[in-house]
Amino acid sequence: MAVKLVTIKEDILKDNNEMSKMLREKFSKSKTLVMNLMSSPGAGKTSTILETIKRLGDDIKTAVIEGDITSTVDADKLDAVGVPTVQINTGGSCHIDSSMIEQAIEDFDTDPYDFIIVENVGNLVCPAEFEVGEDLRVMILSVPEGHDKPKKYPLMFTETEACILNKTDLLPYTDFDMKEFTDTVMGLNRKSKIFPVSMKTGEGVDEWVEWLRKRIVEKTGP
Amino acid sequence: MAVKLVTIKEDILKDNNEMSKMLREKFSKSKTLVMNLMSSPGAGKTSTILETIKRLGDDIKTAVIEGDITSTVDADKLDAVGVPTVQINTGGSCHIDSSMIEQAIEDFDTDPYDFIIVENVGNLVCPAEFEVGEDLRVMILSVPEGHDKPKKYPLMFTETEACILNKTDLLPYTDFDMKEFTDTVMGLNRKSKIFPVSMKTGEGVDEWVEWLRKRIVEKTGP
Numbered sequence: 001m002a003v004k005l006v007t008i009k010e011d012i013l014k015d016n017n018e019m020s021k022m023l024r025e026k027f028s029k030s031k032t033l034v035m036n037l038m039s040s041p042g043a044g045k046t047s048t049i050l051e052t053i054k055r056l057g058d059d060i061k062t063a064v065i066e067g068d069i070t071s072t073v074d075a076d077k078l079d080a081v082g083v084p085t086v087q088i089n090t091g092g093s094c095h096i097d098s099s100m101i102e103q104a105i106e107d108f109d110t111d112p113y114d115f116i117i118v119e120n121v122g123n124l125v126c127p128a129e130f131e132v133g134e135d136l137r138v139m140i141l142s143v144p145e146g147h148d149k150p151k152k153y154p155l156m157f158t159e160t161e162a163c164i165l166n167k168t169d170l171l172p173y174t175d176f177d178m179k180e181f182t183d184t185v186m187g188l189n190r191k192s193k194i195f196p197v198s199m200k201t202g203e204g205v206d207e208w209v210e211w212l213r214k215r216i217v218e219k220t221g222p
Numbered sequence: 223m224a225v226k227l228v229t230i231k232e233d234i235l236k237d238n239n240e241m242s243k244m245l246r247e248k249f250s251k252s253k254t255l256v257m258n259l260m261s262s263p264g265a266g267k268t269s270t271i272l273e274t275i276k277r278l279g280d281d282i283k284t285a286v287i288e289g290d291i292t293s294t295v296d297a298d299k300l301d302a303v304g305v306p307t308v309q310i311n312t313g314g315s316c317h318i319d320s321s322m323i324e325q326a327i328e329d330f331d332t333d334p335y336d337f338i339i340v341e342n343v344g345n346l347v348c349p350a351e352f353e354v355g356e357d358l359r360v361m362i363l364s365v366p367e368g369h370d371k372p373k374k375y376p377l378m379f380t381e382t383e384a385c386i387l388n389k390t391d392l393l394p395y396t397d398f399d400m401k402e403f404t405d406t407v408m409g410l411n412r413k414s415k416i417f418p419v420s421m422k423t424g425e426g427v428d429e430w431v432e433w434l435r436k437r438i439v440e441k442t443g444p
């Protein structure tokens with residue numbers, strides 16, 4: 001059964017990469033930067049999105065494609081503050097793939113947007129394997145999850161350009177070892193940019209947003 | 223592509239359920255209670271296992287089947303305190319299935335054990351779909367993940383008998399709404415038993431262990 005599974009997976013990944021390439025060409029024409037944002041459940045994807053959009057300001061037109069197994073809990077939060085949002089319900093699937101993005105944007109014109117955030121399903125494993133037409137892959141780890149997570153879920157750390165370390169306000173109440181965490185991430189992916197932040201207190205968020213702003217402007221042009 | 227995926231999944235689940243039934247018959251003969259323990263990454267599965275085994279004491283012979291994508295980080299922690307442990311590396315797969323359990327116990331005689339804990343891969347989605355020959359399914363949610371998780375990942379809450387709410391020591395530093403959490407879990411699965419605990423301070427752990435001890439003794443006999 002293991003072999004059967006692997007074969008199927010290869011086919012799926014190949015189909016997905018082809019569709020991802022088509023999406024990338026579309027977003028390239030419209031000069032839209034697409035970011036695939038991934039993390040475990042509850043690491044703070046939605047609060048990161050809300051705070052990031054607020055700090056990016058009105059100069060950068062942003063929309064969100066929101067992925068969930070079921071429910072519209074997160075999309076409702078974004079909608080409440082006026083962020084243009086498309087909801088994908090994956091119907092049980094533990095990650096978003098390119099065909100879901102294609103369906104999501106069928107009735108949603110993404111061309112006017114400078115920046116699209118794809119909020120992936122909360123999962124530290126599978127989303128890293130599936131491209132969704134993105135330019136930029138970012139992950140969030142939260143302090144209470146522990147400093148050993150890069151060792152246990154290495155693919156997510158090697159396949160992302162930046163790692164937001166959220167909930168630093170909880171550092172005094174946990175045994176999170178910042179040096180061990182940083183060393184492990186750098187060992188896996190020495191180009192990774194680590195941003196320690198607290199979306200609750202705002203600590204470190206400016207550094208993250210200014211790095212991101214540069215990436216968006218590189219794509220959209222001056 | 224979506225239809226293709228669904229068909230494959232049905233075949234896999236059917237094969238898995240058949241193998242799970244065979245495992246269940248084996249564990250029934252040896253009067254071994256098997257618990258499938260699931261959670262997001264970093265919710266505290268390994269610390270729960272360590273604390274639970276310590277409190278169950280020597281009367282109940284316990285072993286652990288440890289599932290990880292890669293690495294032996296958790297198995298090493300268990301081994302360090304003398305817990306008999308078998309490591310499964312899933313090689314990328316985001317959950318354990320019954321064929322992995324069958325392979326794991328090929329060279330490990332489980333008959334002498336009263337209680338086997340299967341520590342699943344950290345993932346709040348897929349593990350709930352795959353039986354592993356278990357009698358008892360338990361999940362852990364940790365306070366920092368947030369009270370909205372049952373709404374977003376309902377299958378994990380409906381498919382488990384008990385929900386350990388870990389890291390209650392962090393309640394004062396988060397906006398976790400205990401009433402909303404409990405109401406949502408009860409709405410999904412009114413038979414679910416919720417155990418608020420802190421594996422760090424020990425608060426609430428006795429209630430969980432005594433409930434579990436009863437379940438083990440029901441299976442092993444007096």
